[in-house]
Each structure stands twice: as structure tokens, then as C-alpha cells.
């Protein structure tokens with residue numbers, strides 16, 4: 001049936017991919033149905049809740065009126081009209097708190113479901129393991145080294161191949177390459193978001209796997225490709241960048257370096273202004289400047305900057321550029337560069353292509369020696 005082995009293997013891969021897709025679809029359908037059934041049940045209960053409780057109120061009223069009325073009118077029972085009114089008021093004033101208890105119970109049930117889902121994420125085991133013998137590292141003195149680093153997300157497809165790179169303290173490195181070439185992956189490995197498949201990354205001649213995770217991450221401030229900000233105050237969003245308590249003075253200092261103070265000061269509640277979900281009450285440039293402030297607030301010696309590709313207008317871009325210049329002063333910097341100005345101001349440019357380093361050097365040198373860089377320059381930066 002199959003003319004050669006490769007054809008057979010290909011058809012097996014297609015069948016495997018198809019059955020995986022089918023499995024995912026079935027799982028999605030199952031969860032969807034389950035969710036729909038719960039939702040329908042909850043709407044039915046909700047729809048019954050109001051008329052039922054109103055009706056119960058009316059029935060209670062009628063029963064109380066009847067029994068009370070009979071007792072008041074019966075001359076053999078010592079139950080005055082005043083007593084009856086007091087009893088009625090007591091019964092009706094109980095109704096409201098009872099309804100509140102029912103509502104609170106429903107809210108508690110809802111919260112319990114959320115707690116279950118949140119704890120599922122919080123209790124998930126990290127893939128990055130930390131042994132008790134890991135060493136402390138509070139300062140960065142000499143260099144960062146990538147030694148024959150290979151990495152794959154899924155165990156089969158290599159995303160980075162034989163990366164060798166040395167970054168000396170104080171250097172500014174620009175990583176360039178087409179989309180999917182492995183730039184973000186390279187910096188993710190340095191922060192130990194993932195562990196290398198083979199090879200090692202060393203900081204001051206120490207394998208990062210031997211350094212305490214908290215110390216390693218305190219050495220670095222990161223601005224990610226997408227601005228991730230929380231629905232909280234501006235002050236808390238900046239302060240979140242340091243793994244320690246910060247004073248308001250330190251937060252303002254970081255905002256000033258990142259050129260964020262000028263727009264924060266014009267907001268009604270300044271540093272206490274709450275951000276909406278996805279910080280939708282800020283512009284793209286303002287979000288980026290907040291993220292820069294957050295990255296430098298703990299004063300880390302290494303700054304990693306994954307420049308956003310989203311287009312900013314010239315004025316916003318200029319401000320972000322100024323913020324980057326200020327923030328990167330006297331730090332070791334790795335920038336995934338999308339702006340020509342960032343590339344020109346760096347000490348060394350690394351050209352990545354399909355997970356491999358295909359060029360390394362200064363702008364003018366690379367333009368002459370690296371074809372891929374010339375292509376990228378003409379396409380992206382010129």
C-alpha cells in the first residue's frame with residue numbers, strides 16, 4: 001500500500017494528529033455539555049427562587065393571620081391584639097435576614113467552585129525543580145555564558161540548537177531574527193522558565209540550575225513581549241516587580257526612570273489609580289513604560305527586554321525609547337530588538353535563524369558579513 005517507509009511514517013503522523021485533534025474535540029464537547037447542564041440547572045433554581053420565596057412569604061402571612069385572628073377573637077384565650085401585632089412584626093422582620101442567609105449560601109457555593117479552580121493552578125507542581133543544596137547568589141560580577149545550549153519544548157522538535165554565547169557584565173546585547181526563530185525562548189531559558197535539554201547556562205561560572213531560583217530571578221528584571229498588568233493599583237503593579245516590600249519612594253523612583261511618572265501624575269488618583277482588566281484604561285506606550293518601571297524597581301543588575309512588536313505612534317515610541325535608555329544605564333542588558341535605535345546602541349548583535357546563531361557582531365560588520373542580517377535589516381529595520 002505504501003510505496004516507501006517515509007510515506008508510511010507520514011500517513012501515521014497524520015492519523016496520530018487527527019486522532020489527537022478528535023480527542024481534544026470530544027473533550028471540549030464533554031466539558032461544554034457538562035457546563036451547559038450546570039448552567040441550565042442553576043437558571044431553573046434561580047427562576048424558581050424568587051416566586052417560591054414570595055409565595056412562601058404570602059402563605060406564612062395568611063397562616064399567621066388566620067391562627068392569630070382566631071386566637072385574638074377567642075374569649076377563652078388570653079392573647080391580646082397588641083401581642084398579635086408584635087408577633088406579626090417579629091415574623092415579618094425575620095423574613096429579610098432569612099432571605100439574606102439563602103443568598104449568602106448561594107454566593108458561598110459559587111466562591112467554593114472558584115476556590116477549587118484557583119487551587120488547581122496554585123497547587124500545580126512546577127517543572128523546574130530546586131534542590132536544597134542550591135547556592136545563594138546576590139550579585140552579578142562577571143558574565144553570562146550559554147554553552148552548547150539545545151532546547152526543545154516537546155522533546156522532538158529542536159527550537160534552539162548549539163547556542164554558544166558570552167555576555168560580559170555591562171554589555172548590551174541585541175537579539176534579532178524572524179518570528180519564531182527562538183529569541184524569547186533564549187531569554188526564557190536564562191530565567192529558568194524552562195530547563196535546557198542539553199548544554200548549560202552559566203552565570204559567573206555557576207550553572208543556573210545550581211543557583212537558588214529566587215536569587216536567580218532577583219538578578220533579572222524582565223519586560224515581556226506582551227504587557228501583563230493586573231487589575232490593581234498602579235503602585236501595586238510596579239511594586240510587584242521586586243520580591244520584597246518596597247517604599248513609595250522606591251516605586252516613584254522607578255516610575256521616574258521609566259518616564260511613567262508624567263502620565264501617572266495626571267491621573268485622578270495618581271499611583272493609587274486602579275487599572276482595569278488588561279489595563280484597558282492605559283495606552284500601549286503607557287503600559288510598556290509601567291512594565292519597564294516594574295522591571296527595574298528591585299534594581300536588578302541584568303535587564304531583559306522583549307520589545308513589543310505592536311506599533312506605537314512616533315511620540316509614544318520616542319517616550320518608550322527614552323525610558324529604555326534610562327533604564328538600561330549601568331546594567332547588563334539583553335534586548336530582543338525590533339527597533340533600529342536599540343540595535344545601533346547595542347555592543348553586540350546576535351542574529352538568530354531557526355534556533356541557530358548565524359551572525360554575531362556590530363551593525364556595520366554584520367551588514368557586510370551576514371546575509372541574513374542584511375535581509376532582516378532591509379525588511380524590519382530600515
Ligand SMILES: Nc1ncnc2c1ncn2[C@@H]1O[C@H](COP(=O)(O)OP(=O)(O)OP(=O)(O)O)[C@@H](O)[C@H]1O
Nearest residue numbers: 153154159177178179180181182183184185186225
Ligand atoms: N510554550 C511553547 N510550547 C511549545 N512551543 C513553543 C512555545 N513557545 C514557543 N514555541 C515555539 O518555539 C519556537 C520559537 O518561539 P519563540 O517564542 O522563542 O520565537 P521568537 O523568536 O520570540 O518569535 P517572535 O519574534 O514572534 O516573538 C516557535 O516555533 C514557537 O512555535
Ligand SMILES: [Mg+2]
Nearest residue numbers: 183184225306
Ligand atoms: Mg518572542
